[in-house]
Amino acid sequence: MLNTTTLKTKALARFSFMAATVAWLVMVFSDVTVLFSDLKGLTPDIPVWLPKVMLDLYIVGLYYYYKFKIERDESLNFTDLLWRVFATGLVATVMSLSLRLLDFLLGSTKLSSNIFFIEVQYLMNLGLFMSFLIAAFTAWKRLILYQKSKWLIRGWTIFEIALLVVLLSDILQLIQEDWALTLISVLTGLLALVLSANMKWVAYLNFRQKWTSLLLLLLSFFYLGYFFYTTNRFSEEIAIQSTAFLEFGGHVFNIYLFSFVMLYSIFSFLVILFNLPTSSVFEQKLEEVVNFQRISQSVQTEQSEESVYEILLESSVRSVFADAAWLEIKGDHEQSRLQTRNIAETEAVRIQEHLNGRQVRGVLDQSSDRTRNLSAHLATLKGTRFRSIMAFPVQVKGEKIGTLVLLKELPDGFNKEMTQIVSAFANQAGISIENFRLLKEALQNERYKEELKIAKTVQKSLLPNTLEVAEDFEIAAFSESADEVGGDYYDTLRITEHEVGLIIADVSGKGTTAAFHMSQMKGIFHSLAQQSLEPKEFMIRANQALRYCLERGSFISATYFVLDILQKKIHYSRAGHCPVLFYQASSGTAMYLSDRGAALGMVKSKDYCHYVETKSIAYEAGDVMVLFTDGITEAKNPRGEEFGLERLKETLQGVVNKSPREMQEYLIAELYKYTGTEEIDDDYTTMIVKFRK
Numbered sequence: 151m152l153n154t155t156t157l158k159t160k161a162l163a164r165f166s167f168m169a170a171t172v173a174w175l176v177m178v179f180s181d182v183t184v185l186f187s188d189l190k191g192l193t194p195d196i197p198v199w200l201p202k203v204m205l206d207l208y209i210v211g212l213y214y215y216y217k218f219k220i221e222r223d224e225s226l227n228f229t230d231l232l233w234r235v236f237a238t239g240l241v242a243t244v245m246s247l248s249l250r251l252l253d254f255l256l257g258s259t260k261l262s263s264n265i266f267f268i269e270v271q272y273l274m275n276l277g278l279f280m281s282f283l284i285a286a287f288t289a290w291k292r293l294i295l296y297q298k299s300k301w302l303i304r305g306w307t308i309f310e311i312a313l314l315v316v317l318l319s320d321i322l323q324l325i326q327e328d329w330a331l332t333l334i335s336v337l338t339g340l341l342a343l344v345l346s347a348n349m350k351w352v353a354y355l356n357f358r359q360k361w362t363s364l365l366l367l368l369l370s371f372f373y374l375g376y377f378f379y380t381t382n383r384f385s386e387e388i389a390i391q392s393t394a395f396l397e398f399g400g401h402v403f404n405i406y407l408f409s410f411v412m413l414y415s416i417f418s419f420l421v422i423l424f425n426l427p428t429s430s431v432f433e434q435k436l437e438e439v440v441n442f443q444r445i446s447q448s449v450q451t452e453q454s455e456e457s458v459y460e461i462l463l464e465s466s467v468r469s470v471f472a473d474a475a476w477l478e479i480k481g482d483h484e485q486s487r488l489q490t491r492n493i494a495e496t497e498a499v500r501i502q503e504h505l506n507g508r509q510v511r512g513v514l515d516q517s518s519d520r521t522r523n524l525s526a527h528l529a530t531l532k533g534t535r536f537r538s539i540m541a542f543p544v545q546v547k548g549e550k551i552g553t554l555v556l557l558k559e560l561p562d563g564f565n566k567e568m569t570q571i572v573s574a575f576a577n578q579a580g581i582s583i584e585n586f587r588l589l590k591e592a593l594q595n596e597r598y599k600e601e602l603k604i605a606k607t608v609q610k611s612l613l614p615n616t617l618e619v620a621e622d623f624e625i626a627a628f629s630e631s632a633d634e635v636g637g638d639y640y641d642t643l644r645i646t647e648h649e650v651g652l653i654i655a656d657v658s659g660k661g662t663t664a665a666f667h668m669s670q671m672k673g674i675f676h677s678l679a680q681q682s683l684e685p686k687e688f689m690i691r692a693n694q695a696l697r698y699c700l701e702r703g704s705f706i707s708a709t710y711f712v713l714d715i716l717q718k719k720i721h722y723s724r725a726g727h728c729p730v731l732f733y734q735a736s737s738g739t740a741m742y743l744s745d746r747g748a749a750l751g752m753v754k755s756k757d758y759c760h761y762v763e764t765k766s767i768a769y770e771a772g773d774v775m776v777l778f779t780d781g782i783t784e785a786k787n788p789r790g791e792e793f794g795l796e797r798l799k800e801t802l803q804g805v806v807n808k809s810p811r812e813m814q815e816y817l818i819a820e821l822y823k824y825t826g827t828e829e830i831d832d833d834y835t836t837m838i839v840k841f842r843k
Contacts, residue, residue, distance in 0.1 A: 163218035170211025177204030178273050185269055205276075205401070206317055212281055216288040228296075228351050229359050231289040232366040238285040239373035242278035246380060249274060265388065272384035276398060279377035283404075286370065286411045294414070296351045309341040317403040338406055346414045349421045360422050367419045374412055455583055462544070462554065462579040463491055469575070470568040472556040474536065477544075479552040493557065497534065501555075504531045529561070538563035542576040546584045604665070609636065612668045618642040618650050622715045622841060625652075626810035628818060629835040637664035638779045638835035639671055643679045648716040651679040654777040654837055655708035656727065663704075670699050671706055671750075685710045685723030686764040693725075693750045693758045700751040707749040709777065713839075720775070721766045725750050728780055731799060733806050735772025740799045743767065774806050774813070775839040781832035782817075785825050793824055810838040 181201035187194035220226065220234055249271050256262040295306060312334060355363060381398040398404050459477055467475050474493035478486050488495050505527055528539045538558040543550050554576050558564065609631070617625045627640050637657035645651050653675050657667045674692045683691065688710050696706065707727040713720055722730070726749030729742040748761035769775075778798070785793045798817075805816045814836055822828055 159218050159222060163215055166211050166215035166218065170208050170215060173204050173207040173211055174273075174277050177201050177208060178270060180204060181273060182266055182269060185266065189265065202401075206403075208277065209280060209284065209317065209403070212284045213288070216285050220285065220288045221292055226292075228293065228355060229362055229366075231292055232363055232370075235282075235286045235289045236366045236369055239282045239370055242282045243373055243376060246275050246278055246377070250380075268384060268387055272381065272388060275377065275380050275384060279381055279398070280404070280407075282373055282377065283407050283411050286415070287407060290411065290414045293351050293418075294345050294348045296348075302345075302348065305341060305345060309338065309345060312338045312341065313403065313406060316406055319402070335406075339409075342410045342413055346410075346417045349418065352418070352421050352425055355422070355425075357426070360426055363422050364419060367415055367422070370415055371412075371419075374408070374415070378408065455586060458579060458582050458586060459489055459552070462575060463489055466554060466556060466572045466575050467491055469571050470556060470564065471558075473559050474557045476555050477552055478555070480550070498555070501528065501531065501534065501536070501539070501557075504528075528557075535559050537561040540564050540569060540572070542572055544576050544583075545580045546587070551580070551583070609665045609668060612639060612641075612665075612672050614641050618644050620650060620713075620715060622718075623713065623839050624810050624842065625837065625839050626814045627835075627837040628814050629833065630830065631833050636833035636835075637668065638781070638833040639668045640777070640835060640837045641672065641675055643676060645679055645682055645712065648714060649682070650713045650715070651675070652711040652713065652777070652837070652839070653679075653708060654727065654779065654835070655706050656779045656833075656835075657706050658704050667700065667704065667706060670696065671708070675710075679710075684764050685712060685721055686759075686762050689723045689725050689747070689750070689762045690759050693753065694756075696751045697754045705749040705751040711775075718770070719766050719768050721764060723747065723762050723764050725762060726752070728778055728783065729795070731776035731778070731795075731802060732767065733774040733776075733802065734770070735774075735806070736770055740803050742795060742799075769841045771842055772806075773841045774802070774810075775841075776802055777837040777839075779833060779835040781830065781834050782821065782836060784832060785821055785830065785834070787824050788826050793821060797824075810840045813838050813840075 180196050183196055184194045184198050184201060186192075220231065226234065253262055253271065261267050291306065295302060316334060316338070352360075385397050459479060463475055463477050466472065474491060476488050476490040476493060476495075476498045478488055480486050488498055490498055508527055508530070528534070529537060536557040536559055538561060540556050542554040542556075544552040544554055554572070556564070556572060613629060617627060619625070625642065629636070629638050629640065631638075637659060639653070639655040639657065641653050643651040655668075655671050657664045657671065659667070671692075674695050678688050678691050689708075692708075692710075700706070705726070708725045709722060709727040709730060710725075711720055711722040722743070724730075724743075724745045724747040726747055729744040731740060732743050733740040743765065745763065745765050746761070747763070748758065753761055776798075783793055783795055783798055787793075801817055801820050802813065805813045808816070817836060817838075818834065821834065
């Protein structure tokens with residue numbers, strides 16, 4: 151959407167154009183009226199000075215129109231400005247030639263020789279001429295004020311004020327004395343000369359742009375000459391019959407404006423023409439700087455060392471106008487690979503073998519780091535089009551990692567300056583690659599630290615600080631990660647006054663990925679559990695939500711419980727998780743509630759409903775339910791034996807009379823005792839529920 155400033159600028163440009171159009175129409179009407187009165191010997195009904203005033207207002211309107219269209223359009227470059235001037239002149243010239251065609255078609259009719267018809271044609275050509283001059287004036291202003299300074303701005307301001315004074319003096323007769331007019335003319339002329347010498351923009355044109363600019367300026371000369379001739383021809387025809395008309399040459403401002411536009415056009419043409427021979431040299435030096443900058447900044451912009459090698463190869467070839475090149479890079483186990491440009495790999499290998507066969511000691515020999523011109527040796531190789539060759543080492547920390555070879559078809563195609571340029575490229579490439587490797591290593595370390603930091607924070611926020619409590623039961627939970635970040639999750643949620651939801655889950659994978667999947671599981675648990683869903687429906691909806699979030703090969707095992715305090719029942723559904731250990735106080739026995747169920751995310755289709763079910767079991771006072779992850783039962787002793795389900799059951803049966811917190815502490819202590827170390831291989835997570843009523 152266009153901003154307010156842009157809309158305002160467009161509105162002002164339209165208003166200025168409309169004002170200029172109205173001023174021109176009034177000028178034509180008033181001038182024809184004065185001319186008619188003069189021819190008939192009558193006193194005009196309108197002031198004789200009105201046509202000149204309207205001409206000045208037309209000029210002012212055009213000035214502001216082009217000010218908004220050209221001067222304030224920051225998107226225009228140097229050649230765009232010249233194109234705008236050319237386009238304006240082209241349109242004006244085509245319209246003027248159309249009038250000449252009409253005049254030609256009329257032939258020797260009375261209309262073609264009618265003074266009023268001639269006057270209207272003259273005024274139309276005058277309006278087109280002034281439009282072209284003011285468009286060129288505005289464009290020249292932008293070119294002159296490129297890289298402006300304080301004195302340049304002040305000089306241009308004085309120049310515009312002087313032109314304004316001249317414009318007003320044509321109407322108000324501000325300058326009566328000849329010496330004053332001469333002084334103004336000299337001052338304006340000197341300012342025009344000084345300002346026209348400002349050609350800094352020419353240096354930024356490339357060879358093609360300079361030729362384009364020369365062509366556009368030549369066409370501008372044609373437009374200036376054509377309109378100057380046309381307006382003067384009409385002036386002479388009208389002057390024969392009457393003196394009451396707007397003569398172009400009688401308007402001092404017009405002469406000043408025409409002279410300035412012509413002067414700057416000539417200066418621009420000559421400066422561009424004389425700069426043509428040095429364009430290629432300037433562009434070559436500029437390209438060398440750009441290529442050097444590309445290599446220097448490649449460590450910030452590129453994603454691999456291969457990109458840096460490619461930039462080095464391309465920049466070197468372009469800077470010294472090489473016909474072909476290759477870059478030999480040492481890989482692992484001293485194996486080398488070639489990146490070629492305009493040469494087949496087989497031919498590059500043949501050149502290497504030829505030089506090695508002649509026992510040439512240079513950078514092509516990986517034991518040397520000298521840069522040498524090997525053209526004399528290449529001349530003895532038959533069947534190759536290349537007659538000049540140079541090689542440069544690419545080093546990182548003083549160790550050669552590659553060799554850059556450049557070739558030309560002409561003999562003695564490389565000079566000392568080219569050698570220095572490419573040598574600087576090769577050295578900078580080595581520095582960039584070294585920095586790239588250091589930066590890559592630092593980023594990897596920093597990324598790993600940041601990943602662990604994020605994962606720890608996420609995991610810590612996922613596990614609840616407090617668990618739900620009720621008169622019917624008491625809960626204790628414990629979780630410890632084998633690595634910095636684990637994948638185990640447990641939580642509780644009050645669903646209704648007499649229902650509490652419990653969940654325990656184990657996310658596949660480690661690190662940040664597991665932590666984020668845990669956060670997804672937590673969001674699903676808190677969202678679905680509040681809807682009072684039966685456990686099977688909970689699992690179905692959870693799988694539906696996770697199947698689009700988990701990547702292939704990832705899954706979450708879980709068991710979801712709903713403790714119904716009112717009915718004294720436990721409703722649960724198992725999704726591929728470890729079986730629940732349930733101790734019945736009435737019988738004094740413990741058993742595992744092992745029910746079928748597929749892990750969340752393993753079945754991506756709607757058939758998941760066939761892989762889970764809801765089970766229910768009643769509880770009584772003294773009953774204990776132990777939830778755990780596989781890290782508990784798979785913990786190994788020094789002999790590699792797992793803790794196992796039976797040992798877990800035996801361990802808990804001995805402390806069922808204790809509180810959940812005490813049972814948990816006893817279990818973890820026995821686990822560490824069994825493994826003989828506190829360094830664990832997998833996450834330890836338990837949640838123990840003891841029923842009191």
